[in-house]
Amino acid sequence: MRSYRPYSDSELAFLLTQDDEQAFTEIYNRFYGLLFIHASKRLNDEEEAKDLLHQLFESLWIKRSQVAPDGNLSAYLYTAVRNRVLDVFAHHKVESRYVESLQNYIDQDHIQTDYLVREKQMSLLIEQEIDALPPKMREVFILSRKENKSHKEIALELGLSELTVKTQVKKALRILKTRLGLVVYVAFLLKTYH
Known part of the structure; x- marks a missing residue:
């Protein structure tokens, strides 16, 4: 089995679009650690960061044909993490607004x-x-x-x-x-x- 470590990010991105599972594994191994640090710093929650990255890499494999092979893979992944972190914050915001409004109703004996x-x-x-x-x-x-x-x-x-x-x-x-x-x-x- 050949090593994919010497490949550049763009070569790996291209191989990913060709359904290459080893290229996907190399991308995962190459970026997971850094993306995890990035996500857990933003979320302040390691479990939530793990879930987020699991979903991200699952989505990356499912949508592999849509990855721009000549694009910046690192920037693509960091942007995807940022967007997912924002989604988590938005979800929490909606949830706290919901709880707040529920509390108001209870307070007003509605x-x-x-x-x-x-x-x-x-x-x-x-x-x-x-x-x-x-x-x-x-x-x-x-x-x-x-x-x-x-x-x-x-x-x-x-x-x-x-x-x-x-x-x-x-x-x-x-x-x-x-x-x-x-x-x-x-x-x-x-x-x-x-």
Whole structure:
């Protein structure tokens, strides 16, 4: 297997457009570290930065035919990270505006139906994120959080070890916390344990 390390960024970009998986791997290895530092500094959250880069490289492979082979690959990737970081901030902004407006309604003791509509929207958002979990993780998570089964009961039902069940639940909670943002995640936990 030949080494792709000597290739220039533009050569790798060209090979990427030709569906070359090794070129993609080299791009990933070459840029991941720097992009991770860049993203985690901006986001102040390493897990969120990891998720962002995972999505970025997944998107890069899916849209490989659209990469300009003679363009500046480094600038392209940094711009993509910057745009995704801005998207995360925009998402958080929308979320905090939503929470703020919800609080205003509660403070004003506004019509109960409006609050219920908002709560339904939040529940829908949470359900969508749970549905997006990997199948086995989703199954374990639903048995744990919605059916209130113990790790031991889930392990017996699904033929898994208790440690696997515990790990799956932990991972699911971490994914949900990252995707939903802290406020919605806490609201979800409060609902689950009431």
